[in-house]
Amino acid sequence: MNNSPYFRKPTSIQVIMFKVLVALLPAVAAYVWLLGAGILVNVALASITALAGEAAMLKVRGRPITPFLSDGSALVTAWLIALTFPPLSPWWLTVAGTLFAVVVVKQLYGGLGQNPFNPAMAAFAVMIVAFPALMSQWPSVGHPLDFSAQLKLILGGLRELDAITGATPLDALRTGLRESGHPVTITSVMNGNPAFGMAGGKGWELIVLGYLLGGLWLWQQKVITWHIPLAFLAVLGAIAGIFHLASPEHFASPLFHLASGGAMLGAFFILTDPISSATTPRGKLVFAAGAALLTWIIRSFGAYPDGVAFSVLLMNILVPLIDMYTQPPIFGHKEGGQKQ
Amino acid sequence: MGIYQDITRNGMWKQNPAVAQILGMCPVLAISTSAVNGISLGLATALVMALSNMCSAALRNFIPYEIRIPVFILIIAALVTAVDLAMNAYFHTLYLVLGIFIPLIVTNCIVLARIEAFAAKNETAPATFDGWMMGVGLTAVLGVLGGIRELLGTGQLFSGIEMVIPGTHALQVLPEDYPGFLVAILPPGAFITLGLLVAGKNWLDARAARAAAAAATPAHA
Numbered sequence: 290m291n292n293s294p295y296f297r298k299p300t301s302i303q304v305i306m307f308k309v310l311v312a313l314l315p316a317v318a319a320y321v322w323l324l325g326a327g328i329l330v331n332v333a334l335a336s337i338t339a340l341a342g343e344a345a346m347l348k349v350r351g352r353p354i355t356p357f358l359s360d361g362s363a364l365v366t367a368w369l370i371a372l373t374f375p376p377l378s379p380w381w382l383t384v385a386g387t388l389f390a391v392v393v394v395k396q397l398y399g400g401l402g403q404n405p406f407n408p409a410m411a412a413f414a415v416m417i418v419a420f421p422a423l424m425s426q427w428p429s430v431g432h433p434l435d436f437s438a439q440l441k442l443i444l445g446g447l448r449e450l451d452a453i454t455g456a457t458p459l460d461a462l463r464t465g466l467r468e469s470g471h472p473v474t475i476t477s478v479m480n481g482n483p484a485f486g487m488a489g490g491k492g493w494e495l496i497v498l499g500y501l502l503g504g505l506w507l508w509q510q511k512v513i514t515w516h517i518p519l520a521f522l523a524v525l526g527a528i529a530g531i532f533h534l535a536s537p538e539h540f541a542s543p544l545f546h547l548a549s550g551g552a553m554l555g556a557f558f559i560l561t562d563p564i565s566s567a568t569t570p571r572g573k574l575v576f577a578a579g580a581a582l583l584t585w586i587i588r589s590f591g592a593y594p595d596g597v598a599f600s601v602l603l604m605n606i607l608v609p610l611i612d613m614y615t616q617p618p619i620f621g622h623k624e625g626g627q628k629q
Numbered sequence: 630m631g632i633y634q635d636i637t638r639n640g641m642w643k644q645n646p647a648v649a650q651i652l653g654m655c656p657v658l659a660i661s662t663s664a665v666n667g668i669s670l671g672l673a674t675a676l677v678m679a680l681s682n683m684c685s686a687a688l689r690n691f692i693p694y695e696i697r698i699p700v701f702i703l704i705i706a707a708l709v710t711a712v713d714l715a716m717n718a719y720f721h722t723l724y725l726v727l728g729i730f731i732p733l734i735v736t737n738c739i740v741l742a743r744i745e746a747f748a749a750k751n752e753t754a755p756a757t758f759d760g761w762m763m764g765v766g767l768t769a770v771l772g773v774l775g776g777i778r779e780l781l782g783t784g785q786l787f788s789g790i791e792m793v794i795p796g797t798h799a800l801q802v803l804p805e806d807y808p809g810f811l812v813a814i815l816p817p818g819a820f821i822t823l824g825l826l827v828a829g830k831n832w833l834d835a836r837a838a839r840a841a842a843a844a845a846t847p848a849h850a
Contacts, residue, residue: 385810393821419811 302401305512306361309558312507313368316499316554323495324376324428327439331371331383334443338387339367346396362401366390369409369558373551373598374416375427377442382423386412406605407565413598425594427457458493459550460594462541497553504557516570518556520577522547528585540589551597552584559597565605572608572615580604632755640762646739647770647823648830653739656730657771658819662782665789667775668768669720670727670734673712675764677734681705682748682760689749701744702735709735723792739767770826777822782814783807 320328343363347354370387390408398404417424507513525546532540546552551559560566560577567576580600587596646652656674661667684704685692692700713731716724724731734740743763748756780786784803791797812818 415812415817418815418817420808423808 302360306365308510308512309365312503315502316496319496319499325439326436328376330443332368334380334383335367335371335387336364338384339363339391342388342391346392363391366408370412373413377428378423380443386416389415402564407562407601410598410601414602425460494548497548500553500557513561516573517560517577520574521556521560521581524578524581525585550595555597559601567608567611569612569615572611575611576604633758636759637762640766645766646763647767648827652742653737660730661771661775661819662814663779663788664772664776665787667771669723670730671768671771674734675761675768677708677712678740678743678760678764679757680708681740682743683753683757685744686748686753686756701741705740706735774822778813778818781810783809
């Protein structure tokens with residue numbers, strides 16, 4: 290979809306996907322340090338499920354199994370699911386979400402390169418609609434359980450989680466602003482809750498920095514271009530900033546928006562999915578700006594705590610239209626297709 | 630007897646309203662949240678279809694061709710009103726659950742489609758049978774669709790059966806602590822499950838065609 294010249298070193302899917310996995314490592318390390326090693330169990334569970342589901346579907350569809358399995362795309366989906374689902378969710382939640390992503394969203398639409406929706410975000414949306422309570426239980430940052438206790442929570446059915454889990458900062462802010470009977474302000478909500486830290490949630494700053502670091506490395510490696518992350522973060526920050534300036538007691542600060550929930554992960558790793566996002570440079574800007582606007586709207590006025598997953602899916606629907614209207618002119622032609 | 634076998638096969642499988650013709654999707658998707666709901670609305674539709682096909686076929690030589698559609702709709706509307714009142718009287722709780730979808734049978738395109746495609750060109754007896762079998766085929770799909778969605782969504786089967794047969798209970802198929810896959814009950818679950826049913830029918834057809842081809846080849850060779 291780009292202009293000539295087309296000379297370019299061909300990069301295999303395998304290399305790209307491997308680099309994405311490497312770029313996720315800083316955030317995974319931050320996760321382990323802050324929330325304990327339980328996340329690694331979820332990563333392993335999701336990876337095994339994704340590979341098994343992909344292999345089964347490729348066999349049913351009569352496609353070669355080894356080349357498609359070894360391209361690493363299923364692993365990227367699995368890791369994104371493990372990182373977006375709550376780290377101590379029961380094993381079947383991760384397994385069911387991963388199977389939905391790989392079997393329904395990816396393979397039923399025709400496999401790698403054919404899926405109109407981001408598999409990991411579709412799985413997240415389905416699971417948060419189906420199991421809203423389980424999908425909102427995040428462990429409190431900074432007091433990780435020991436590994437065997439985490440393993441028991443993930444594998445066993447024991448769900449005595451109230452003592453160790455709570456809402457995410459976005460969720461706490463939304464509930465605090467919305468559901469108390471008397472008028473409240475952001476300051477009063479934040480002061481009373483230990484979940485809030487310097488920028489977003491307490492401790493979450495580190496994980497967000499991990500995503501930022503990995504994302505910048507991906508950009509430096511030319512796996513992703515600057516358009517989507519910059520447009521997403523800038524537009525989200527700008528809208529949040531305007532409303533925060535107008536009414537600082539009712540709308541959270543831009544820093545809070547950028548540093549909480551899935552904003553940073555979405556900007557660098559999810560919106561940049563080469564399959565389900567826009568492909569033209571201008572289209573990428575429109576796509577990411579639209580996702581940022583929807584994210585802010587859903588976060589501020591919607592019923593769900595975070596809006597990244599839903600806005601990604603909604604913008605995925607618009608991708609063919611965006612690509613059609615943002616075609617760059619052919620080399621030697623003016624805008625609109627006329628010859629110079 | 631050949632024509633009745635053909636009608637049965639068309640209604641139940643080959644031209645099944647829900648998985649082959651994909652007609653009447655609004656009630657199929659909206660009401661199939663449980664097997665009982667699906668089968669109840671399916672049978673009500675089947676009754677309307679049998680009666681409307683019967684009336685239209687009997688009157689087909691007296692209806693001017695140019696205004697046949699409004700006349701057919703009037704016939705359907707009169708019959709749906711009768712079914713609506715009867716269900717209100719005899720299955721009142723079920724009637725409240727199915728709600729607007731009973732009067733909406735009037736606008737179900739499969740009803741008009743069968744009058745236009747079959748009853749307007751055939752004798753009264755086969756036309757009545759066609760309406761009934763198409764309705765039963767729709768009912769079967771609604772029942773299967775509702776059953777799958779209900780089982781995945783709540784772990785039960787035939788919930789709400791006490792509205793139809795007093796004194797009976799829903800079957801708890803999956804363990805009591807099954808968390809319930811809510812999406813199966815919501816509209817996306819209806820679309821995905823119906824898509825899988827259509828794919829399943831096409832897969833069975835393709836397999837049968839392959840088997841028939843394989844069986845036929847050696848005979849000619």
